[in-house]
Amino acid sequence: MNSNISLAPFQGITTKVYRNAFYRHFPGLDRVFAPFISGVHPEKVNLSVFEDVLPFRENEVETIPQFVSIDHREVIAIAATLADAGYEHINWNMGCPFSRLANKKRGCGILPFPDTIRTLLDEIMPRIPLKLSIKTRLGYRNPDELGKVLQVLNDYPIHELIIHPRIGLQRYKGDTNSDGFAEYLGLSRMPVTYNGDIFHATRYRELQARFPAVKSWMVGRGALINPFLPAQIQGISLSDSEKRERIAGFEQEVFSGIQNRVKNEKKLMGQMKAVWYYMNGVFSGGKQYFQGLKVCEDSRSYRKFADDIVQLPFASDEEIEAYWKLGLKHI
Ligand SMILES: Cc1cc2nc3c(=O)[nH]c(=O)nc-3n(C[C@H](O)[C@H](O)[C@H](O)COP(=O)(O)O)c2cc1C
Numbered sequence: 001m002n003s004n005i006s007l008a009p010f011q012g013i014t015t016k017v018y019r020n021a022f023y024r025h026f027p028g029l030d031r032v033f034a035p036f037i038s039g040v041h042p043e044k045v046n047l048s049v050f051e052d053v054l055p056f057r058e059n060e061v062e063t064i065p066q067f068v069s070i071d072h073r074e075v076i077a078i079a080a081t082l083a084d085a086g087y088e089h090i091n092w093n094m095g096c097p098f099s100r101l102a103n104k105k106r107g108c109g110i111l112p113f114p115d116t117i118r119t120l121l122d123e124i125m126p127r128i129p130l131k132l133s134i135k136t137r138l139g140y141r142n143p144d145e146l147g148k149v150l151q152v153l154n155d156y157p158i159h160e161l162i163i164h165p166r167i168g169l170q171r172y173k174g175d176t177n178s179d180g181f182a183e184y185l186g187l188s189r190m191p192v193t194y195n196g197d198i199f200h201a202t203r204y205r206e207l208q209a210r211f212p213a214v215k216s217w218m219v220g221r222g223a224l225i226n227p228f229l230p231a232q233i234q235g236i237s238l239s240d241s242e243k244r245e246r247i248a249g250f251e252q253e254v255f256s257g258i259q260n261r262v263k264n265e266k267k268l269m270g271q272m273k274a275v276w277y278y279m280n281g282v283f284s285g286g287k288q289y290f291q292g293l294k295v296c297e298d299s300r301s302y303r304k305f306a307d308d309i310v311q312l313p314f315a316s317d318e319e320i321e322a323y324w325k326l327g328l329k330h331i
Helices: 016-025 072-085 114-127 145-153 178-187 201-210 221-225 229-234 240-262 265-282 286-294 299-309 317-325
Strands: 004-007 031-037 062-067 089-094 131-139 160-167 192-195 216-219
Touching: 004 229, 016 031, 016 240, 062 072, 072 089, 072 114, 114 145, 131 145, 131 178, 145 160, 145 178, 160 178, 178 192, 178 201, 201 216, 201 229, 201 317, 216 229, 221 229, 221 265, 221 317, 240 265, 240 299, 265 286, 265 299, 265 317, 286 299
Parallel strands: 004 031, 004 216, 031 062, 062 089, 089 131, 131 160, 160 192, 192 216
Antiparallel strands: none
């Protein structure tokens, strides 16, 4: 069965270069969500803030940009800029757990304030020429919060609701709350996309069996670790040598794409380390190699790391799950 699979946004990792390269080298993905845009002056829009999603024609895969604002003038300005550029769909980030944003009612910090959400929707819905979807959690401080928020959202023509079944205080740790997800799935009038802890295709199939009403799935760290996850979910199989070639092609494309942008070896190394922080987990024993990359400061020693790591055997699902459960700290 063909499932609708989206790649989750990751600030600092899933840049345009990464998203395009991912789509080109790793089959199975239907859409990607871009990391959030913020800091747009409503009267004087600075296009450099949009450089990750503009020009529209550079997207090789259906791309949905995201905002994290609660200022209706800023949201309207962002939506107008994106609509002019050719976009048809925008996503509101109501999930970001970082206190820097959440303390200002942004990201998941808005969830305890359903009235503020209603006021904002009243302002923006008639004025944004784009489909609006929302990416959220069960709450900021407790999992009941989404209940009142849903009563508001159900009154508007929201295109899609993406639910990550944790609360903000958990960030990305601790168990996901499947019962909470089940409850809100039943209450939502909007089509719901599931996001959270899909670390291998078996986990996906367990979730699919539990939530047959869900037709759309968002993969995050699971795909950053194992970029063949979308293919495995879709039932597309690739030989190990094909997989190795694809990872090498992807890595080289991301490397040169970032190199063209940053023109600074230190930043280039920083961004490649962020990519490999996750992707080393697709290889059995990749973590030891990654320890070596951590101290790498120039592209020559980086190249040796990249050429060597792709020769390792691929990790099993059990190894990937164990790697995941050890706790990913890049947050
Ligand atoms: C480093 C990092 C950056 C993230 N950036 C964003 C972002 O810009 N927008 C967003 O909606 N979610 C962001 N997320 C959350 C992910 O998109 C995703 O919802 C989360 O990792 C849960 O999915 P997973 O368990 O499949 O990884 C980020 C997460 C991490 C760890």
